[in-house]
Amino acid sequence: MNILEADGEKLLAAVRELLTAKGLVSNVEIRDRIAVTDAANPGQGARMVAKAWADPVYRTLMLADGTKAAEELGIPMRGAPPLGVLENTAEVHNLVVCTLCSCYPRAVLGYPPFWYKSAAYRARAVRDPRGLLAEWGTMLPDGVKIRVVDSTADYRWMVLPRRPAGTEAWREDQLAAIVREGDMIGVTIPSLPAR
Amino acid sequence: MPAFAPGAHVRVRDDWPETRGRVHIRTPHYVRGMRGTVVRCFGAFPNPEDLAFARPATRRPLYHVAFDQPAVWQEGKAGDELLVEIYEHWLEPA
Numbered sequence: 001m002n003i004l005e006a007d008g009e010k011l012l013a014a015v016r017e018l019l020t021a022k023g024l025v026s027n028v029e030i031r032d033r034i035a036v037t038d039a040a041n042p043g044q045g046a047r048m049v050a051k052a053w054a055d056p057v058y059r060t061l062m063l064a065d066g067t068k069a070a071e072e073l074g075i076p077m078r079g080a081p082p083l084g085v086l087e088n089t090a091e092v093h094n095l096v097v098c099t100l101c102s103c104y105p106r107a108v109l110g111y112p113p114f115w116y117k118s119a120a121y122r123a124r125a126v127r128d129p130r131g132l133l134a135e136w137g138t139m140l141p142d143g144v145k146i147r148v149v150d151s152t153a154d155y156r157w158m159v160l161p162r163r164p165a166g167t168e169a170w171r172e173d174q175l176a177a178i179v180r181e182g183d184m185i186g187v188t189i190p191s192l193p194a195r
Numbered sequence: 196m197p198a199f200a201p202g203a204h205v206r207v208r209d210d211w212p213e214t215r216g217r218v219h220i221r222t223p224h225y226v227r228g229m230r231g232t233v234v235r236c237f238g239a240f241p242n243p244e245d246l247a248f249a250r251p252a253t254r255r256p257l258y259h260v261a262f263d264q265p266a267v268w269q270e271g272k273a274g275d276e277l278l279v280e281i282y283e284h285w286l287e288p289a
Binding site for chain 1: 225237261268274278282
């Protein structure tokens with residue numbers, strides 16, 4: 001039987017049994033890992049972004065070592081691929097894609113949105129990034145270049161967006177509340193809620 | 196020791212191992228044969244081309260390589276770029 005045609009649930013159960021029977025992992029470890037994966041969500045990345053906006057020392061750490069910066073906020077990173085953080089500036093806007101599959105910084109953003117895995121997004125992000133951003137309604141100021149980051153190997157990437165004007169007096173929790181999943185992938189940029 | 200320093204001009208090998216048999220390749224098609232610039236080396240990681248088949252995997256230096264986006268696709272806006280993680284054995288000096 002071709003493994004690609006196997007029933008997914010049965011295959012998973014068989015692999016789990018083999019892994020535990022061989023003593024490679026315990027059922028407790030598998031359960032804990034599933035719990036960590038399920039608990040991850042874009043709110044974790046948003047807390048990192050908000051802290052980086054409010055605290056220059058944390059921003060420097062986050063840009064140098066995303067994994068350490070996540071751990072500093074209590075986000076579990078053990079076993080996760082190294083995390084890199086890409087800073088949007090007045091000169092460059094970052095857009096993250098995985099053209100080969102669906103590599104995504106799950107530890108800090110949770111499960112990827114459905115469109116992130118679509119063939120259309122993966123193809124167009126590298127070939128027509130400006131057309132793609134236009135469809136998201138994302139308008140970049142003139143003179144901002146786009147850097148498309150294709151997540152092809154061992155790192156996972158998230159975007160540190162620019163802090164919107166008008167938030168200078170905001171607390172970190174208020175800042176975190178306006179940072180969306182798409183802002184940390186680069187398809188959108190944070191905006192203030194309509195009054 | 197990584198073979199390429201930041202700023203080095205490189206070309207991605209114009210090689211298509213998938214035409215010769217079963218492989219697992221982390222070098223996207225669209226950069227094969229393209230010229231780029233090394234931005235940084237991340238250190239060495241086990242070669243996924245071996246890991247995928249449970250073979251002993253040599254650690255290979257991994258780089259961030261920047262490519263001119265319009266040059267790769269023959270369309271797009273001047274100045275836009277692509278940044279791709281590529282293992283050293285896929286790169287040659289350019």
